[in-house]
Amino acid sequence: MNQKAAAVRVFVALLFGTVYVLFTTSANAPAAPPKDHNGVNGSDYAAAVHEVSYRTRSVVCSKYTFLLVVVHSAVRNFKLRQSIRDTWADARDTWRQEAVRTVFILGESEDVGDQSRVDEENHIHNDVVQARFLDSYANLTRKHFVALKYATESCQSADHIVKVDDDVFINLPAIISYLSTSRTKDNIMCNVLKHEFPNRNPRHKLFISEKEYPDNEYPPFCMGMAIIYSRHAANMLVTEAENAKFIDKIDDVYFGGILPRKLRIPLEDLRGKYSETGANTLEWVRSGDARPAWFYFALVWHRPRGGMKHVWMKVRANQRETQGSLLS
Secondary structure, eight states, rough: OOHHHHHHHHHHHHHHHHHHHHHHHHHHSSSOOOTTTTBBBGHHHHHHHOOOEEEEEOOOOTTTTTEEEEOOOOOOHHHHHHHHTTTOOOOOOTTTSSHHHHOOOEOOOOOOHHHHHHHHHHHHHHHHEEEEEOOOOHHHHHHHHHHHHHHHHHHHTOSSSEEEEEEEEEEEHHHHHHHHHHOOOOOEEEEEEEOOOBBBBSSSSOOOOOTTTOOSOOOSSEEEEEEEEEHHHHHHHHHHHTTTTSSSSSSHHHIIIHHHHHHHHOOEEOSSEESSSSSHHHHHSSSOOOOOOSSSEEEEOOOOTSHHHHHHHHHHHHHHHHHHHHHH
């Protein structure tokens, strides 16, 4: 009995000793790097978000490309992408020749059916650039980075890069005319917004914490619906962003305000050249104004009457009427 009792005492002592060692070791071990809001270890954050891997990387530019348009598009916006191809991005326009090229920037979808449709879409049109990140509102800044990185690496002949959303009409003839005579080479051209403030409401989709952005006011920044980057400015932004931490959701503030201010890239204000609401655009479509469109960029409604096709038809009709009056 004494031998058994002694054996039990030895076993218990060894057991408690092992538990104590394990507890003290884990307690004194260095803490794991904190997780950021994307679930990535803080020390690995920069490498994780800035490593661009492509599922699809269409090549659209040639040595004659003057302007590259990168369209931010959600995976499921198949109809919007097609309406762009059928209107302002129609490659059959003879005036365009090879001067302008358009690509659609997408993330990936968790829906197998949607992803299959995107694959087929690109097989037909060869104009999709799809990077390997989840296509979501929270990843807008990453999408913007992918767009600029692709443009600077894959379209080096382009003097300018236009970033637009997929519900925006582009008056390409007016923009080409403007850029062909512009002497500014190192700036960013856009509708400049001023005196805008971070949203501190945790329930709002644009919530930005003080940790993410501590200042009480944003610097002047570009309205996100459409931005024109010079090649030099785009190169500077990509280089800087590769070594900086992204601020999610507010891609327009980040690439159109925060980084340009840090890099001292001037913003050229194109205020007055934007139709900022679908209502304004629809009013112009319905008007009897036969002059060339006053806007460079117009937000369109997702409805038949105020959609991309109707804006396109009126822009073209007004151009023909103006040209006819000049020739008469």
